[in-house]
Amino acid sequence: MEFLTDYAGFMLKLISIGVFIVVVMALVASGKRKDKPGSLSIIKLNENYDAMKADLESQLLDKKDLKNKEKEKKKQEKLDKKAQKKKSGKDTEEKIKKRLYVLDFDGDIKASAVDSMREEITAILSIAQPHDEVVVRLESGGGMVHGYGLAASQLQRVREANIPLTICVDKVAASGGYMMACVADKIIAAPFAILGSIGVVAQVPNVHRLLDKSLIDVELHTAGKYKRTLTMLGKNTDEGREKFKQDLEDTHGLFKRFVSGQRPQLDIESIATGDTWYGSEALDNKLVDAVMTSDAYLVSNLADKDVVQVAYKQPKKMAERLGLSVLSAFEHKALAWMSKLTQSRGF
Structure with missing residues (x-):
């Protein structure tokens, strides 16, 4: 028994040394290796929609109905081809090249998603044309001033490139989230989405x-x-x-000037009280331009546009590469908690 105990202790030490060596080697290799760039993911939503529709029809329709459906589809395709031939080559080319780019922004207190969004916007602007459109599905209750200021500035890049920008809000775009939304040419909100909260808050x-x-x-x-x-x-x-308090008032003034500059139709003094409104009420107060879900808006564009979802995946950090995802998650939670205790002003 004493021999087995000593042997188990020896093996435990050996394993510990082995793990330590592996970790050190991984750290050294990681230090020498250049950081790999992130990857861009493209999903053609038209194809996804057609595939879901075909799958549903195959499950619900009988063979006769499916056959008739296929005949009607082929007939319509022939008619569309004939119609395209009658048009000039220029008109046909413009119709084929129209695209609607879809981005997702899920904002936390630091607006961390801006790191991916800036890459997505850079990629889109490299090929987008003025007849295309960028749609951002936005969800954020606000956060730090500098983070959301940068996020709004990234969206302004789209406007400056003369590309139509639409913001869709299904749940919430409040405070810093609304500061991002107001940059758009058009804001669409679901009936019960929460918008507004044009104010500044800080607690210490x-x-x-x-x-x-x-x-x-x-x-x-x-x-x-x-x-x-x-x-x-x-x-x-x-x-x-x-x-x-004066610093907060100054920041609030800056916030109001920014929003009113983007949406001059707003009565900024009446809505910049920190209050919020649901989608239908926000329409009455001119905070949004239409009441509709993002799904309905995208589906309405599938017929005449190529709708593509663009997502940039950030490269994994060293901790994640070494399998320390739990430690990384704890670090993010601790930073979020600490940020709430500091005196950083937030929207």
């Missing part, structure tokens, strides 16, 4: 009194009068609170 927990009771001193040294206005640990002053 303070545990100074608890530390003071525990005889714990916190020293904060800054160079610059307003380098730090409110803190979590130190004693906050009325002057610091006033400056912090």
Whole structure:
């Protein structure tokens, strides 16, 4: 028994050393290897829709109906070909090349999805033409100012290239999410989607009194009068609170000017209160241009446009390559929690 115990201990040490060597070698190899670029995924939604329709028909229709359906389809295809021949070559070419590019943006507090969206937009703009269209299915309740400011700027690239931009909101586009949406030529929202929240919020927990009771001193040294206005640990002053509030007001003013510049038809003072509206109410307040789901809008374009979904997949980080996905997920959660405790202003 003592021999088996010693042997098991020896094997455990051996395995531990082996795992350590493998991890070190992986880290070294990862350091030497150049980061691989991400990959672009293209899905032709027209083909997906046709495949689902054909599958459903094959399950529900009998053989006679399927045969008649196939005959009608072939007959229609012949008629379409004849109609195309009658048109000029230019008109035919323009019809074939019309495309609708679909992007998805699922926003978190840091607007992390902007890293993929910027690549997707760059790829689309390399071939898109003014008669094409970009549709972004947007879902976000807002977050940090700088993150959503960058995301809105990426969407402005589409407008500046004279490519029509449509934003579809099925669930929520509030605060920073709406700042992104307002850049579009056209905003479409589902009936119960939540939009608006044109305001700025920040909260800073303070545990100074608890530390003071525990005889714990916190020293904060800054160079610059307003380098730090409110803190979590130190004693906050009325002057610091006033400056912090003024910063929020300045950011809110910037937010309002941006939205009104993109959608001048809005009564910005009446809607920039931080309030939200459902899709049908948002239409009455001119926050959106139509009430419809993104699915209905895309299906309505399938007949005369090539509808393609574009998605950029970010390259895996070193932690993910080494199988430390759980640690990476914990890191993201910790960063999200910490960001809520800081005094960073957010939409």
